[in-house]
Amino acid sequence: MGDTLRLGLVQMNSRSDKEENLATAERLIGEAVDRGAELVALPEYVNFLGPRELHDANAEPIPGPTTERFAGLARRYRIYLLGGSILERSEVPGKYYNTSVLFSPDGELLATYRKIHLFDVDLTGNVMSNESATILPGDRVVTAEVAGHTVGLTICYDVRFPELYRLLALAGAELVFVPAAFTLYTGKDHWHVLLRARAIENQCYVAAPAQIGPHDPGQHCYGHSLVADPWGTVIAEATNRVGVVVTTIDFAYLREVRRQLPSLANRRPETYGALALAPR
Helix, strand or coil, rough: CCCEEEEEEECCCCCCCCHHHHHHHHHHHHHCCCCCCCEEEEECCCCCCCCCHHHHHHCCCCCCCHHHHHHHHEEEECEEEECCCCEEEEECCCEEEEEEECCCCCCCCCEEECCCCCEEEEEEECEEEEEEEEEEEECEEEEEEEEEEEEEEEEEHHHHHHHHHHHHHHHCCCCEEECCCCCCHHHHHHHHHHHHHHHHHHHCCEEEEEEEEECCEEEECCCCEEEEECCCCCCECCCCEEEEEEEEEEHHHHHHHHHCCCCHHHHHHHCCCHHHHHHC
């Protein structure tokens, strides 16, 4: 088990052309590998980010064409690959899952995570979203092993729900992924704060590859793909364009933070029972 891991985040401006999106992802994965990445992470809705009426035409089973392509890239480059998220077909007509997949350097599907928290908001005059109109929520907390370390899988809006991240930390997660298509309006005020908070309170690395720029229908993503370390410091952040950012994850540093400031060990779960009974 190594104490460091080179991590590459891919920032994209995916739209409605699936083949163009995948070609861009493939090119940027290669760029990350050229810069030494051993683990590469793609953003939410990586292969299609477009209007709802095109969901059915672009949804896929898992395994399916996109995930098989990702598996092949992982094998070709001998990397771990987080395939952001894609629209996964369900057994319910007109409904899909927003699903993240993780592959080993052998192209093995290590983990599949279906987004638990769906983005249903009405920020009048700024952002309106009803993700649940076509997306079904997942119901499993998911971890996997990467190079001898436990990682956790989440997607975008999940970052507003600290309970999920605490469960991942208690399951041993040292690195948590947050592939995202965060809106420009909320991102400018909340993106950095939320990601850094999840890193600080769980004393883990948080890696958030993101979409940037406009997409149909009339939406705009914030970008700023970043990695926050267990102290909450942003150690890598993408510029305001499509591209790649690469940094080193230092697990020895994570252990040192947890030793010096043992907040996870100082938990008092015997006093928290009321949380499970809190009204919705």
